[in-house]
Amino acid sequence: MRWIHAAGRGLLVLVVILTGYVASGARADEGPASGRGPMTLATAGDLTGYLGSVLDGWNRTHPDEKVTLVELPDSADETHAQMTTDLRAGGRSRFDILNIDVSWTSEFAAHGWIRPLDRGRFPLGSFLPPVVDTATYDRQLYAVPYVTNAGLLLYRKDILAKEGVDPPRTWAELERAAKTIAPKYGLDGYAGQFLPYEGLTVNAAEAVYSAGGSILGDEGERVTVNSTAAREGIDFLARGVREGWIPKQALTFKEEESKQAFQDGRLLFLRNWPYAYVGASAKGSPVSGRIGAVPLPGPDGPGRSVLGGSNLAVSAHARHPDSAARLIAYLTSERVQRQVLTRGALPPVRADLYEDPALVREFPYLPTLRESLRTAAPRPKSPRYDQVSLVVQAVVHDAMTGHETPAAAVRRLARELAAVSSR
Ligand code: GLC
Numbered sequence: 001m002r003w004i005h006a007a008g009r010g011l012l013v014l015v016v017i018l019t020g021y022v023a024s025g026a027r028a029d030e031g032p033a034s035g036r037g038p039m040t041l042a043t044a045g046d047l048t049g050y051l052g053s054v055l056d057g058w059n060r061t062h063p064d065e066k067v068t069l070v071e072l073p074d075s076a077d078e079t080h081a082q083m084t085t086d087l088r089a090g091g092r093s094r095f096d097i098l099n100i101d102v103s104w105t106s107e108f109a110a111h112g113w114i115r116p117l118d119r120g121r122f123p124l125g126s127f128l129p130p131v132v133d134t135a136t137y138d139r140q141l142y143a144v145p146y147v148t149n150a151g152l153l154l155y156r157k158d159i160l161a162k163e164g165v166d167p168p169r170t171w172a173e174l175e176r177a178a179k180t181i182a183p184k185y186g187l188d189g190y191a192g193q194f195l196p197y198e199g200l201t202v203n204a205a206e207a208v209y210s211a212g213g214s215i216l217g218d219e220g221e222r223v224t225v226n227s228t229a230a231r232e233g234i235d236f237l238a239r240g241v242r243e244g245w246i247p248k249q250a251l252t253f254k255e256e257e258s259k260q261a262f263q264d265g266r267l268l269f270l271r272n273w274p275y276a277y278v279g280a281s282a283k284g285s286p287v288s289g290r291i292g293a294v295p296l297p298g299p300d301g302p303g304r305s306v307l308g309g310s311n312l313a314v315s316a317h318a319r320h321p322d323s324a325a326r327l328i329a330y331l332t333s334e335r336v337q338r339q340v341l342t343r344g345a346l347p348p349v350r351a352d353l354y355e356d357p358a359l360v361r362e363f364p365y366l367p368t369l370r371e372s373l374r375t376a377a378p379r380p381k382s383p384r385y386d387q388v389s390l391v392v393q394a395v396v397h398d399a400m401t402g403h404e405t406p407a408a409a410v411r412r413l414a415r416e417l418a419a420v421s422s423r
Contacts, residue, residue, distance in 0.1 A: 035321060038065060039066075039097060039319060040095055040097070041068070041070065041095075041327070042094075042097070043069065043070070043098075044073070044079035045079070053343060055067050055069055058330055062327075070095060075197050080101070080104060084113075088113075096317075096324055097315070098114065098312070102307065102309045102311055104386075105134060105143050107382075107383050107384070107386060108313060110137065115314050115316050115318070116141065117144065117314065122144045122329055123329075126352065127350060128148060130373075130376065131309065134307065144311060144328050145309070145332070146309070146312045146328075146340075147310050148309035148348070148349050150273075150305040150307065151206055151273060152271070152277065152293040152294070152296065152305075152365065152368060152369065153167070153293065153295065154272060154277055154280065154291055154293050155291065155293075155294065156187075159268060159290075167292060167294045168297050169297055170297050171298065172299075174269060175239075177268065178190045178245035178269060182245070185268070187265070189246065190245055190250075190270070191247065191250035191261060192250070192271035193253055193255055193258055194250045194397070196394060196397040199254050200396055202306045202308065203237070204234065204237065204393075204396040205392070207233035207303075208229065208234070209377045210297070210304050211232040211233040211298065211303075214227075215388075215417070216380035216382065216388065216421075219381045219382065220383075220388065222421075225410060226413075231410045234396060234399050236299075237396065238405075241401070251397070259272055259275075259276040259279055262291075263280045263287060265286045274347055274369055275345040277291065277293050279345070293369075294368060304377050305376045305377075306377060312331060332350075337349065337353060341359060347369060354370040384423070387423075391416045395413050
């Protein structure tokens with residue numbers, strides 16, 4: 001009878017292999033994967049509306065491997081929710097290539113939602129060094145850096161010049177100008193992205209890092225937030241709202257709302273990604289020609305930005321993984337990376353573009369951005385990063401609305417983050 005068991009086991013193995021093949025290689029309704037064919041690319045909101053034209057460039061020359069763009073919401077958290085719901089559908093998932101936030105690589109890789117990639121197929125050596133690290137998990141490459149990002153402080157050059165004041169390098173200088181100069185011109189002082197979502201996690205982390213603190217250590221294994229520096233960082237944001245130099249309305253701002261407020265001439269200072277500089281200086285913007293950008297300030301000199309941006313990953317269920325890799329190689333080519341900047345107003349990942357004199361002339365903030373990228377700190381690499389971020393958003397928002405003191409907020413952060421890591 002033993003052979004029957006053995007045969008049964010063999011059959012079982014065969015069934016597992018076959019179903020595994022269908023599940024990982026192709027959608028249930030489409031038969032087994034061939035390496036090449038059409039595909040979809042899912043991305044968070046394309047705020048500068050450029051990606052369609054870039055993908056058209058590929059589609060024109062690759063008629064049998066056309067890519068269809070699926071645009072998800074502007075908010076990083078909503079996009080995260082839609083992508084993870086889709087990926088959990090396994091073989092029925094709709095997305096082949098995912099333009100994921102740099103902070104999601106570990107989570108997506110740990111769940112087996114995205115597939116390891118062959119380093120040799122992509123120009124990793126020409127990228128800015130820290131961005132490659134955001135695309136690796138467990139020493140494997142799981143995505144390819146596509147766009148990077150660092151926060152900048154945008155300011156009204158015209159107003160500071162009239163007052164004979166230099167752009168702020170420290171929090172004290174920022175606060176002083178936001179409190180005393182902004183009201184003279186009928187403006188609000190300072191804003192960032194303070195709605196509870198990933199943007200607030202970024203702003204809070206920047207305040208904490210700028211004060212010399214940290215949130216998690218050892219790739220998310222250790223909670224390090226219980227420090228004077230972290231309290232000082234959160235106090236900077238909470239004090240702004242309490243004292244009125246951060247307007248209450250900023251507690252509802254994501255990237256776009258805060259950019260609009262600055263562009264409409266309602267703010268003296270804005271923390272945002274460089275795309276906001278480009279939008280606000282474009283022809284037709286009420287503040288065009290009247291703005292400047294400097295590194296984010298900190299307690300006693302320039303602070304530290306969080307490293308932003310996105311990586312391109314291939315779904316474990318991608319229909320045509322070879323075409324997916326070929327498209328990613330195209331999107332990270334020198335030509336398309338240039339378009340990322342010139343059409344998309346987004347920071348490219350290829351290092352040499354930051355030194356290109358023609359680009360520096362057209363995008364005068366590039367040297368400042370390069371410097372901010374050099375010192376930018378990545379978000380903690382944690383397979384539970386989504387939960388880490390939810391904790392930070394909730395607690396920091398409570399501190400900014402005055403429901404909790406910064407000291408109590410830091411203690412609660414330490415407690416809740418420890419609970420996330422031990423789960
Ligand atoms: C930008 C950044 C991204 C960040 C998000 C927060 O899209 O590139 O890394 O998570 O903003 O809102």
